[in-house]
Amino acid sequence: MSVHLLQTATSVLLKDPTASLGDVARAAGVGRTTLHKRYPTRTDLVRAVASEALDLIHSVAREVDFESDDALEDLMRRLVPLGPRVEFLLRFPGLERDEEVAGRIREMDRPVLDVIxxxxxxxxxxxxxxxxxxxxxxAGLFIAWEAISDGRLAPLDAPRFVLTTVFEGVQHVGTADRA
Known part of the structure; x- marks a missing residue:
């Protein structure tokens, strides 16, 4: 139930960052009391959603060989299916002020920045x-996930779109390095 509850909370909070615990409980099909027992405050719920997102992303990232020149491609392919979780971490207001969450995000970014x-x-x-x-x-992951959820992009095409944007949109072109 907890995974379903956090997935539902992710969706509800992305659609309406001001949604109440009652709104989340209704969408998840559980009583408000049940939700309050697990997450006494809205802050506790938001922190749990962020923590679950970071746990999922970390589990996917553990499978990537960050010493490989293909690490960025491998990571993006693995992250596309986690679009709502990535979107939550990137867009939800106030997460950057939660030092524990912000620290985990910085930790998550470190090996990717090293590859880049x-x-x-x-x-x-x-x-x-x-x-x-x-x-x-x-940003490409967010746009891909949004396009998938809107039915404009096939999930299997999404990694190629993101990677094309990154590698061709910011590719090394020789003369740009001389500036």
């Missing part, structure tokens, strides 16, 4: 900060 930095000057542009390229990839 390693690829700059060869496959990725050197004149853009690594954090910008990372945020571009995350």
């Amino acid at each position: 930095t390693r690829l700059q000057g060869t496959r990725l542009r050197r004149d853009l900060p690594a954090w910008w390229i990372l945020q571009t990839a995350y």
Whole structure:
């Protein structure tokens, strides 16, 4: 029940960041008391949704060989199915002020930033900060997930769209490095 509840809470809170615990309980088909027993406050629920999202992303990231030059492609392919979770972490207001959540996000970003930095000057542009390229990839994931949920993009096509945007949109072009 907890996984279903957190998935439902993710959807409800993404649609309406001001949704109450009662709104989440109704959408999940559970009583408000049941929800309050698990998550006494809205902050507890939001933190649980963020924590579950980070746990899922971390489990996927553990399967990626970050020493490989293909690590970014592998990670994006694995993250596309987790679109709502990534979107929640990127868009939900106030998460950046929760030091525990913010710290876990920074920890999650570190190996990805290392890969991007390693690829700059060869496959990725050197004149853009690594954090910008990372945020571009995350934005691509968000857009892909939104397009999938709207029925405009097939889930199997999404990683290619994101990766094409990252590698061709910020690709190394030789002369840009000389600036």
